Amino acid sequence: MLLPPHHQLLTVGDARAVLAQARDDAPICAGVSLLLLAGLRPTEVEVLQVADYRPDTRQLAIRASRRPRVIRIAPTAGTALDAYLKTQSTDPEDYLLPELSSTRLVQLVRGVAAAAGVGAGVHDLRRAAIDAVLDDGAPVAHVEHYFGLAVAPRDRKGLTAPPEGYDAGIAAVLEQVFA
Incomplete structure (x- = not known):
């Protein structure tokens, strides 16, 4: 299980409210979009470099992470990055x-969420993204790879890379659910 059973997940409506509240400030909107529409950790957002983002393909290289990966992000997240x-x-x-910075992002998300009438933090946005993709039926191995989750392989299938394009499907789900 990816979340403790006692943790209350952020509703889709509340997550959308946080994203909508962030839209008036370009850097905050970009940060919130990466947390919710790409499921990044605050520390992953903090260390991204301009060269890590490929606007033409909407791909993002998350290199400075325990789980380096290249993922396609939801179009709305790409639009927020482009605008910024x-x-x-x-x-x-x-x-x-x-x-x-990750500390500043934590503070800003709490403030944006409070302004939207929602009690949420950076990790709640990431959890909401993971939950939405799992609810849509994405294979757990794809979810683990996309979000950079540390999971020990249970069998040899856990050692293989997901099929090409798996990330486009996950990005599409995140776009559909939250944007």
Whole structure:
């Protein structure tokens, strides 16, 4: 099981409210979008570099993680990143969202959620994303790979990479559920 049974999950409506509340501020919207629409950890958002984002394919390389991976992100998350980057002068080695350290992201998400009338934090957004994909019936191995979950392989199937394009399906589910 991915979550403790006593943990109350964020409802889809509450998650959407948090995302909607963040839309007026480009860096916050981009950060919240990466947490909810790509299921990233705050520390993963913090260390992303401009070169890690490929706008043409909507792919994001999460390299500075315990579970490095390249994933396709939901179109709305890509649009939020594009809108933010249009206002910036950046080099590929620059941080993608330099204003959003993991500590600052935690504070901002709590504030945005409170303004939306929701009690939620950064990890609640990630959990909501994982829950939505599992509810849609995605294979657990794909969910583990996409979200960079540390799970010991139960058999040899756990050692193989998911099929090409699996991430597009997960991104589409996140887009459909939350955007």
